[in-house]
Amino acid sequence: MNARIGDNSAAERNKRPIFDALVEHLADARHVLEVGAGDATHARHALERLRDCIWQTSEAPGHYRRLVAALADRPEPRLPRPLSLDVRGQWPAGPFDAVFGANVAHIMDWAAVEALFAGAARVLRRDGRLCLYGPFLRRGEQPEPGNAAFDSALRDRDPAMGLREIEALDGLGEPLGLIRVADIAMPRDNRLLIWQQRGR
Template sequence: MDKPNAPSCERNRDPILEVLRARYADRRRVLEIGSGTGQHAVHFAAALPQLSWQCSDQAENLAGIRQWLDEARLPNTPPPIELDVAGTWPAEDYDAVFSANTLHIMAWPEVEQLFEHLAGVTTADAVLVIYGPFNYGGRYTSDSNAAFDQWLQARGAHMRIRDAEAVDALAEVAGFDLVDDIAMPANNRSRVWRRTR
């Protein structure tokens, strides 16, 4: 079986790494939600050796993630764990959570469940970073994002670019305050929240 490969990971990994290098400088344990191929995990864990980087995804993606982790043989990437946001979450405490390009793939009730579960797996000062496209005030930030959203909805009626304000409202209920919103290449954002309550 060939390792899974997402070309977008190769393109966006270095800009994301610069955000994580600053935001996770004092962090120790990261839960990545929706690790996909595992490419991000290997790149970030190699560059940020002080972090234990815990991959997670639905069961069907774990074999591909294991291939990336096994090849890299990094000491700070434990075996990936199965995590469906609607299912059972790990009984662990993480001081950081990361997710890339997941919110627009999930149905909105799944996005809600993701945020509802965060308090149960994070420390009191945890930092949450989510990368991907967002709308603001119900509007697309670019023509390319509008086209991407049409493509998503053709794939599945539950998929769409999420409104930043709606996601912020979920984060606030979960005890997380927005502390940064960073413009990224290709009309994406890295949005950063910190748990305060």
């Protein structure tokens, strides 16, 4: 079973395996932008696992106040004040060493996914990385039963949502100079996908 929208327990459960896989890819990262930071569970864990990294959280305008409240009890220089970020709008200037998002691509409509890739490509430094965690589909392959059920439930809720094909995401990235360099199997039929900026 995969994370449902607003499932804080899923972020708590998956933070360790995500960062176990992520640390080697972000070992030299000093400035990371998280898209869709939720209640900042991953951000707090990032500070423990990436000791020299400034982790900039962001959230869509409709969920921004929740993120601000989640971080209000812990002033931390490496965890700056969250940003309100509509991926279709203006992004922070960067440059960032990485852009990270967990369980975001399947709850965005396709235009927003396109905007996510375009925005990340603009703000990443050369060799910076876009890292997305969550359930994904692979073109021409039958999805795992849990992912198939989750995809169906999402589309029943909103036809614009749904699990994304890895190959379709590659197709967004390549013209922007984002080339996939990792596809890591994760627990509960999730994956960690990493694209590297090689276009600038």
